[in-house]
Amino acid sequence: MTNDLQVHVRKESSYAVISTDGYINNVGGEKVGEIALGLVDEGYKNLILNLEKSNVVNSIGVSILIELVERIQDVEGRLYFCNLTKVIAKTFTIMGLAEAAGIVDTEAEAIVALAAPQEA
Amino acid sequence: MTNDLQVHVRKESSYAVISTDGYINNVGGEKVGEIALGLVDEGYKNLILNLEKSNVVNSIGVSILIELVERIQDVEGRLYFCNLTKVIAKTFTIMGLAEAAGIVDTEAEAIVALAAPQEA
Amino acid sequence: MAKDPPGAGTSKEINLTIPMLPNMEIAATQTAEAVARFMEFDPDQIDAVKIALIEACINAFEYSNSSEGQVYIKFIMNPEDLVVEIRDHGQGFDPEHPAALPKKHRGKGLTIMRGLMDSVEIASGPGGTTITMSKARASR
Amino acid sequence: MAKDPPGAGTSKEINLTIPMLPNMEIAATQTAEAVARFMEFDPDQIDAVKIALIEACINAFEYSNSSEGQVYIKFIMNPEDLVVEIRDHGQGFDPEHPAALPKKHRGKGLTIMRGLMDSVEIASGPGGTTITMSKARASR
Ligand SMILES: Nc1ncnc2c1ncn2[C@@H]1O[C@H](COP(=O)(O)OP(=O)(O)O)[C@@H](O)[C@H]1O
Ligand SMILES: Nc1ncnc2c1ncn2[C@@H]1O[C@H](COP(=O)(O)OP(=O)(O)O)[C@@H](O)[C@H]1O
Numbered sequence: 001m002t003n004d005l006q007v008h009v010r011k012e013s014s015y016a017v018i019s020t021d022g023y024i025n026n027v028g029g030e031k032v033g034e035i036a037l038g039l040v041d042e043g044y045k046n047l048i049l050n051l052e053k054s055n056v057v058n059s060i061g062v063s064i065l066i067e068l069v070e071r072i073q074d075v076e077g078r079l080y081f082c083n084l085t086k087v088i089a090k091t092f093t094i095m096g097l098a099e100a101a102g103i104v105d106t107e108a109e110a111i112v113a114l115a116a117p118q119e120a
Numbered sequence: 121m122t123n124d125l126q127v128h129v130r131k132e133s134s135y136a137v138i139s140t141d142g143y144i145n146n147v148g149g150e151k152v153g154e155i156a157l158g159l160v161d162e163g164y165k166n167l168i169l170n171l172e173k174s175n176v177v178n179s180i181g182v183s184i185l186i187e188l189v190e191r192i193q194d195v196e197g198r199l200y201f202c203n204l205t206k207v208i209a210k211t212f213t214i215m216g217l218a219e220a221a222g223i224v225d226t227e228a229e230a231i232v233a234l235a236a237p238q239e240a
Numbered sequence: 241m242a243k244d245p246p247g248a249g250t251s252k253e254i255n256l257t258i259p260m261l262p263n264m265e266i267a268a269t270q271t272a273e274a275v276a277r278f279m280e281f282d283p284d285q286i287d288a289v290k291i292a293l294i295e296a297c298i299n300a301f302e303y304s305n306s307s308e309g310q311v312y313i314k315f316i317m318n319p320e321d322l323v324v325e326i327r328d329h330g331q332g333f334d335p336e337h338p339a340a341l342p343k344k345h346r347g348k349g350l351t352i353m354r355g356l357m358d359s360v361e362i363a364s365g366p367g368g369t370t371i372t373m374s375k376a377r378a379s380r
Numbered sequence: 381m382a383k384d385p386p387g388a389g390t391s392k393e394i395n396l397t398i399p400m401l402p403n404m405e406i407a408a409t410q411t412a413e414a415v416a417r418f419m420e421f422d423p424d425q426i427d428a429v430k431i432a433l434i435e436a437c438i439n440a441f442e443y444s445n446s447s448e449g450q451v452y453i454k455f456i457m458n459p460e461d462l463v464v465e466i467r468d469h470g471q472g473f474d475p476e477h478p479a480a481l482p483k484k485h486r487g488k489g490l491t492i493m494r495g496l497m498d499s500v501e502i503a504s505g506p507g508g509t510t511i512t513m514s515k516a517r518a519s520r
Contacts, residue, residue, distance in 0.1 A: 003277050003406050023406065055427050056409060058434045059492055063485035087427035087496060094495045095488045123266050123417050143266065175287050176269060178294045179352055183345035207287035207356060214355045215348050254407055255397040267394055267414035274407035 005054070007031055009039070015046035015114050017107060021053035029064030036068055036079070045077040048110040052083035062095045069101040078102070080110035125174070127151055129159070135166035135234050137227060141173035149184030156188055156199070165197040168230040172203035182215045189221040198222070200230035252317040258297070260309040265297035268313055272324065275315045279322055282378050288356040289324065289375050295349040296326035296371045303339075304330025304369060319377075321358070326371045332364040392457035398437070400449040405437035408453055412464065415455045419462055422518050428496040429464065429515050435489040436466035436511045443479075444470025444509060461498070461516045469508040 005028030006021040016039045020032060036047055049065075072079050080102040084092065092098045104110050125148030126141040136159045140152060156167055169185075192199050200222040204212065212218045224230050256271050258264045269290040276286045293313070300311045306328050316323040333339065338347070353360045357373040364370070396411050398404045409430040416426040433453070440451045446468050456463040473479065478487070493500045497513040504510070 002280050003274070003403055025403070027402075055423075056430050056434060058405075058431070058438055059486065059489050060438065063483065066485045085427055086424045087431055090428075090495060091431060091492055094492050095485070122420050123263050123414070145263070147262075175283075176290050176294060178265075178291070178298055179346065179349050180298065183343065186345045205287055206284045207291055210288075210355060211291060211352055214352050215345070252399060252401070253397075254399070254404075255395070256411065257393075257395040259392060259394070261392070261418075263418060264394075267411055267418070270410040270414040271396065271407055274410040278401075278403060278407070 004028070005031055007035055009035060011039075011044065015048060015111065016044040017048040017050055019050040019052065024051075024054055024057040024061035024065070026058075026060040026064065029061035029068075033064055033068045033071075037071065040072060040075060040077050045072075045075070046114040047072065047077065047079045048107055048114070049079060049081045050083050050107055050110075051081065051085075051088060055085050055088065057088055057091060059091075059095060062091060062097055066095065066097050066100055069097065073100075078114060080104055080113055082107050082110045124148070125151055127155055129155060131159075131164065135168060135231065136164040137168040137170055139170040139172065144171075144174055144177040144181035144185070146178075146180040146184065149181035149188075153184055153188045153191075157191065160192060160195060160197050165192075165195070166234040167192065167197065167199045168227060168234070169199060169201050170203050170227055170230075171201065171205075171208060175205050175208065177208055177211060179211075179215060182211060182217055186215065186217050186220055189217065193220075198234060200224055200233055202227050202230045254315040254317075256313040256315075258311050258313070260301045260304075260306065260311060262301070264311075265294045265301070268293050268297055268311075271313075272315065275317065276322060276375075279317055279377060281322070281375070285375060285378060289322065292353040292356045292360075292373055292375075293324055293326065295352050296324075296373070299349050299371075300326065300328040300330065300369065303333065304328040306330035306368070321374045321376045323372065323374045326373075327368065329368040332366055332369050335362040335364055394455040394457075396453040396455070398451050398453070400441045400444075400446065400451060402441070404451075405434045405441070408433050408437055408451075411453075412455065415457065416462060419457055419517060421462070421515070425515060425518060429462065432493045432496045432500075432513055432515075433464055433466065435492050436464075436513070439489050439511075440466065440468040440470065440509065443473065444468040446470035446508070459517075461514045463512065463514045465510060465512045467508065467510040472504040472506055472509050475502040475504055 008019045010017045018035055069079055082104050102113055104113055125143060128139045130137040138155055189199055202224050222233055224233055254275055258267050272289050272293050273286055276289050297311055308329055312327040314325040353373060358376050359374045361372045394415055398407050412429050412433050413426055416429050437451055448469055452467040454465040498516050499514045501512045
């Protein structure tokens with residue numbers, strides 16, 4: 001019963017979905033980052049970050065997510081965000097995360113986007 | 121998006137279930153009371169009040185629920201409460217509602233209790 | 241965030257002032273919930289604090305007759321417990337002999353507070369009423 | 381509850397003081413949520429107020445260097461809007477020329493506040509910083 005972010009992972013054959021529940025601050029951002037990079041190490045280069053149950057973020061948490069996107073791109077991985085609230089989407093745009101990463105509405109759309117051939 | 125209590129009604133052949141979501145204060149208690157008495161008027165004399173999604177009450181709301189129990193007993197109706205949080209159950213005991221009304225754990229138990237022949 | 245919280249003596253107190261308006265006690269319970277979660281209280285403990293706090297607030301709203309119409313709430317996060325203080329600047333009452341009750345099935349607010357919290361103290365007089373309640377941290 | 385709120389001039393202000401501790405901004409967002417719901421804000425408006433408030437709080441935590449370590453938050457419920465004021469008694473800064481940023485991808489807190497709220501004003505000096513932000517009520 002703390003205010004800490006809860007994170008759930010679902011592994012599929014060609015991708016993995018990370019779902020968050022709660023506040024994405026520095027601690028929450030780092031938790032997501034560690035889990036995502038762990039999945040990349042396991043071979044999951046196609047990741048979906050579903051934020052359906054998060055409706056508050058702070059700019060430190062978002063800056064950590066931007067770093068995560070950069071690190072995943074460095075190893076030729078791909079990451080799509082989905083199920084953002086309107087206000088989190090706006091915050092991502094202001095912080096430049098929307099430019100760096102793919103953002104789609106639903107998990108289904110993220111799966112389709114990941115299945116598309118990777119651009120060079 | 122107010123703090124008002126949400127109330128949902130499910131009518132079955134021999135009973136009806138009133139489910140609440142939110143704070144049971146004076147306004148919330150009165151809302152539940154009106155709906156319950158309306159169901160009695162329609163012929164539903166066996167009622168279940170499921171409080172699963174309510175975790176706060178105040179003593180004014182509870183006093184209104186006690187009056188409701190009395191009015192339903194006056195017309196030979198029966199009302200069972202179920203899915204109380206531990207703290208609401210304790211509050212009901214302190215206020216004397218636990219003596220006046222039937223309180224069971226689940227909706228299924230309430231249905232069984234209502235199916236039992238009524239005591240004279 | 242603050243690596244080392246600035247101000248070595250940072251007090252672990254949260255202060256909230258709410259106007260005496262119907263439903264405003266919800267602002268108090270929301271704040272209480274955040275504070276209790278911060279202290280890692282379990283859901284039952286959180287609910288107990290919230291309901292006891294509601295009772296104290298609505299008593300102040302209903303009976304204090306305060307002309308300024310404010311309720312002052314202090315949450316003190318101690319190592320061993322959470323202390324919640326609810327204060328009004330109203331007319332006060334005699335806790336030994338509370339007024340006769342106008343309505344059936346009422347008059348249980350103070351009993352609820354005592355039943356749900358570990359301790360409840362009442363200080364009341366012509367300057368107003370202060371209820372001080374405590375709830376021990378989860379024992380694990 | 382208070383049939384006629386006592387104190388004819390009951391101000392529609394909620395005051396909250398939180399210590400500068402990591403995660404304490406959550407107490408502020410919980411209070412904000414209750415206040416915004418009270419004003420019948422819709423979920424997006426509520427989220428906007430919460431995130432803007434978080435940014436103002438964590439700036440105070442991180443940069444104010446306040447020795448007393450408190451953040452003072454005032455919610456003013458006006459007929460047309462909600463005003464949120466966030467004040468610290470720290471060192472202040474020059475809003476026209478904020479300090480260079482130590483880290484990549486940072487420095488967007490004030491921009492987020494401006495993006496999510498209808499107005500944001502900054503008053504800062506050696507006595508501390510006050511951010512005053514407003515959000516209009518839902519237009520229906
Ligand atoms: N803050 C207060 N200011 C003035 N009188 C109060 C206050 N709190 C309680 N009282 C008095 O104490 C009595 C008992 O309170 P309580 O046990 O909470 O019962 P209830 O609120 O259900 O009437 C009230 O009827 C009132 O006369
Ligand atoms: N409450 C405050 N007290 C002192 N300085 C502040 C305060 N708020 C903001 N600042 C200064 O303004 C700068 C810009 O703030 P902001 O736009 O929120 O970026 P960020 O918080 O992401 O660094 C900060 O780096 C800091 O120097």
